[in-house]
Amino acid sequence: xxxxxxxxxxxxxxxxxxxxxxxxxxxxxxxxxxxxxxxxxxxxxxxxxxxxxxxxxxxxxxxxxxxxxxxxxxxxxxxxxxxxxxxxxxxxxxxxxxxxxxxxxxxxxxxxxxxxxxxxxxxxxxxxxxxxxxxxxxxxxxxxxxxxxxxxxxxxxxxxxxxxxxxxxxxxxxxxxxxxxxxxxxxxxxxxxxxxxxxxxxxxxxxxxxxxxxxxxxxxxxxxxxxxxxxxxxxxxxxxxxxxxxxxxxxxxxxxxxxxxxxxxxxxxxxxxxxxxxxxxxxxxxxxxxxxxxxxxxxxxxxxxxxxxxxxxxxxxxxxxxxxxxxxxxxxxxxxxxxxxx
Amino acid sequence: xxxxxxxxxxxxxxxxxxxxxxxxxxxxxxxxxxxxxxxxxxxxxxxxxxxxxxxxxxxxxxxxxxxxxxxxxxxxxxxxxxxxxxxxxxxxxxxxxxxxxxxxxxxxxxxxxxxxxxxxxxxxxxxxxxxxxxxxxxxxxxxxxxxxxxxxxxxxxxxxxxxxxxxxxxxxxxxxxxxxxxxxxxxxxxxxxxxxxxxxxxxxxxxxxxxxxxxxxxxxxxxxxxxxxxxxxxx
Numbered sequence: 001x002x003x004x005x006x007x008x009x010x011x012x013x014x015x016x017x018x019x020x021x022x023x024x025x026x027x028x029x030x031x032x033x034x035x036x037x038x039x040x041x042x043x044x045x046x047x048x049x050x051x052x053x054x055x056x057x058x059x060x061x062x063x064x065x066x067x068x069x070x071x072x073x074x075x076x077x078x079x080x081x082x083x084x085x086x087x088x089x090x091x092x093x094x095x096x097x098x099x100x101x102x103x104x105x106x107x108x109x110x111x112x113x114x115x116x117x118x119x120x121x122x123x124x125x126x127x128x129x130x131x132x133x134x135x136x137x138x139x140x141x142x143x144x145x146x147x148x149x150x151x152x153x154x155x156x157x158x159x160x161x162x163x164x165x166x167x168x169x170x171x172x173x174x175x176x177x178x179x180x181x182x183x184x185x186x187x188x189x190x191x192x193x194x195x196x197x198x199x200x201x202x203x204x205x206x207x208x209x210x211x212x213x214x215x216x217x218x219x220x221x222x223x224x225x226x227x228x229x230x231x232x233x234x235x236x237x238x239x240x241x242x243x244x245x246x247x248x249x250x251x252x253x254x255x256x257x258x259x260x261x262x263x264x265x266x267x268x269x270x271x272x273x274x275x276x277x278x279x280x281x282x283x284x285x286x287x288x289x290x291x292x293x294x295x296x297x298x299x300x301x302x303x304x305x306x307x308x309x310x311x312x313x314x315x316x317x318x319x320x321x322x323x324x325x326x327x328x329x330x331x332x333x334x335x336x337x338x339x340x341x342x
Numbered sequence: 343x344x345x346x347x348x349x350x351x352x353x354x355x356x357x358x359x360x361x362x363x364x365x366x367x368x369x370x371x372x373x374x375x376x377x378x379x380x381x382x383x384x385x386x387x388x389x390x391x392x393x394x395x396x397x398x399x400x401x402x403x404x405x406x407x408x409x410x411x412x413x414x415x416x417x418x419x420x421x422x423x424x425x426x427x428x429x430x431x432x433x434x435x436x437x438x439x440x441x442x443x444x445x446x447x448x449x450x451x452x453x454x455x456x457x458x459x460x461x462x463x464x465x466x467x468x469x470x471x472x473x474x475x476x477x478x479x480x481x482x483x484x485x486x487x488x489x490x491x492x493x494x495x496x497x498x499x500x501x502x503x504x505x506x507x508x509x510x511x512x513x514x515x516x517x518x519x520x521x522x523x524x525x526x527x528x529x530x531x532x533x534x535x536x537x538x539x540x541x542x543x544x545x546x547x548x549x550x551x552x553x554x555x556x557x558x559x560x561x562x563x564x565x566x567x568x569x570x571x572x573x574x575x576x577x
Contacts, residue, residue: 043570050411050564057415061422061554075427091412094378095419101382102423106396328382 007071008320009078009103010313011064013096014088014116015143016040016047017306018059022071022078023313026321027125031070032303032310035059038183045182046172053091060099067309075107082316085113085326086336087143093332101328110325112316116307117144117338118156120273122315123300123308131271131298136262138254140282141274142168142183145254147212147261148338150271153318156339159261160212167250168276170216174223174246178239188243189279195240197248200226204253212261219249247281255285262295271298278302343545346399346424347538348385350377350417351409351437352456353505357385358534359394360542367392368535377416385420396428401550403541405532406434407559408464408481409456414558425553432556433541433549438481440537441504442468444529450499450521451478455506458483463506464561465489467496475540483561486510487517494519503530 005024012019016037022030037055041047068074083100086093097113104111121137133153139146145167147160165173168185175184180191202222207213223246230237262270270290276282277299290297304310324341333342344361355377358368367388371380389396404421407414425432441454452468466481479492490513493500502514503525514522524530544550563571 044566048564048566051566053411053415054560054564057418057422058557060419061426064426065554091415094412095415098378098382098416098419099423099426102420103427105382105386106424106427328386329379331376331378 006079006317006320007073007077008080008082008313008316009064009067009075010082010114010309010316011060011096011100012084012119012307012309012312013056013060013092014084014086015092015307016052017308018056018063019307019309020064020067021309021313022067022073023310023317026314026317027129029126029310030073031067032308033063033067033070034306034308035063042182045176047089049089049091052089053095056092056095060095064099075103078107078109080110080112080316080320082112082114082312082320084116084119084312085330086116086333088116088334090332090334093334097330097332101330105328110320111330112319112324113326113330114312114316114319115336115338115340117146119311119315121148121150121271122318123273123304123311124271124298125314126304126310127301128298131269134267135269135271135298136258136265136267137271137273138258138286139274140167140254140272140276142166142172144274145214145216146338147257149265154322154324158338159265160210160214160257162214162216163207164215164217165220167214167216167254170220170250171276173220177224177227178237178242185276185279188247189281191240192244192247192281195238195242195244197244199238199241200245202245202249204249212257214253214257216250219246251282251285254282255289258286259289259293259295263293268294269296269298273300273305275306278305343542344398344400345403345433345538345541347403347534347541348381348417348421349405349437349440349532349534349537350381350413351405351407352413352532354531355380355384356532356534357381357388358538359388359392360535360538365535366394368533370531370533372531377413381416381420399428399430401431401433401541401545403433403435403538404556405437405440405537407437408458408483408561409437411560414560418556418558422553422556425556430553431550432553433544434551434556434559435537435540435544436466436481437532438464438466439468439475439477440540441532442466442475443536443540444503444533445501445525446470447473448501450501451493451496453489453493453500453502454504455486455489455502455510456504457506457509461485463489463510481561486513490514490517496520501525505531
């Protein structure tokens with residue numbers, strides 16, 4: 001192994017994925033192991049925190065061992081241990097945090113706590129070797145909808161956020177209402193391809209006083225109302241049209257806000273990140289808008305959009321080379337803010 | 343034979359290093375700070391103070407349950423991480439047995455109780471026979487009234503201990519019909535040293551696993567699983 005290389009062992013357990021990865025110099029993936037619990041949680045129509053935590057503890061060592069094996073290295077070759085310490089489900093986070101602290105302690109390696117969303121943003125560095133801050137990033141997932149100005153690798157400014165539901169949450173709720181099941185995002189994305197996105201004019205919410213904030217609860221209610229009205233009038237619902245029109249309304253708002261924010265910040269780079277960033281229609285919409293405005297568009301492959309440890313290793317690397325190191329008292333912080341340092 | 347022991351199953355956080363018949367160090371804290379923040383710094387403290395090289399540890403013992411679900415996982419993830427990095431096996435000791443071990447060679451029946459919420463306690467019944475801890479009734483979650491009924495039927499003197507005592511003290515006093523007492527402060531909560539002593543017995547009978555394979559035993563399903571099971575029965 002080349003001594004000058006910096007290898008980070010990264011661990012992620014903030015929700016329902018137990019993941020570990022080895023990253024070289026922040027941008028090169030040596031291994032990427034993800035144990036997804038999604039099949040378990042489907043039985044309950046959403047992630048059950050206690051079940052997620054129990055599954056993490058069962059799988060965490062195997063996932064880490066596999067990540068080291070796949071990277072063809074041992075703990076001795078690792079320079080630092082990075083771990084997600086928030087935001088997320090507290091019980092789930094605690095498994096990764098306690099495990100990472102114990103490994104860092106027993107090996108004498110530095111421990112680097114990583115913000116989950118900053119990890120999602122850093123997922124863009126893996127396949128876009130030329131991407132460097134500053135840039136604008138639209139973060140969209142089951143739990144988060146943020147417009148983040150990435151000032152530097154470790155400096156962020158939130159310029160837009162959802163006032164109610166996250167975009168991914170709205171996808172899940174609408175998917176349930178039209179009988180698609182959990183998780184809703186990929187299912188709506190697939191069904192929408194068969195529908196007419198202009199069939200039903202669902203509303204685009206504006207948030208008073210803050211140009212770049214989002215609100216999706218009104219849109220979700222509009223969809224539910226539409227379904228109720230159809231039922232009362234005994235009109236057969238075209239589910240593909242509902243999926244397409246709902247998705248179009250979400251993506252329209254996300255795209256417009258992201259482009260306006262990028263332009264207003266005087267930036268020429270826009271990235272997307274988070275689970276919903278793998279939605280094919282969202283990618284197409286943002287790509288086209290960027291082309292039109294002369295903005296460079298960046299996005300991770302779907303495998304790096306869902307929760308993974310590679311992105312934690314990427315973000316952890318940039319913290320590590322800046323000298324960030326956490327103590328043995330590092331705790332899980334379920335509501336950790338973007339850019340916050342604890 | 344040197345054992346590192348960790349217990350974060352209840353209100354107390356406790357760590358110890360025990361070598362054969364010597365307790366080298368023990369650190370026990372019963373304070374409101376979260377185990378996640380205290381457990382590893384406590385371990386670090388005793389390791390430093392006793393100049394222990396972690397590689398000289400033969401096995402890591404942990405209270406495997408029951409207890410607070412989150413507390414059990416903090417302890418479990420800690421020993422799994424230590425065991426992984428140090429390549430050491432893990433000895434899972436039933437939490438309630440570890441508690442009973444505090445009262446070595448007591449002639450009375452030992453009844454540790456931990457508050458299990460939902461009006462239940464995690465408890466078990468133990469007795470020292472031939473200087474060895476025997477399990478009279480294995481650890482389970484049950485209603486405290488049911489426990490008292492059992493004790494009254496057995497008709498033996500009993501010593502209560504555990505962090506469930508303050509919660510159920512009044513209930514016990516009002517309905518227990520056998521001679522009883524409550525263990526005093528130095529032995530009435532989890533002590534990692536007692537856990538380690540019990541762990542030697544498990545080790546000698548080959549009862550240990552790899553750090554990868556170790557999982558806590560909650561003795562209870564999650565609420566979601568329980569509700570789903572109840573729904574399936576009623577359907």
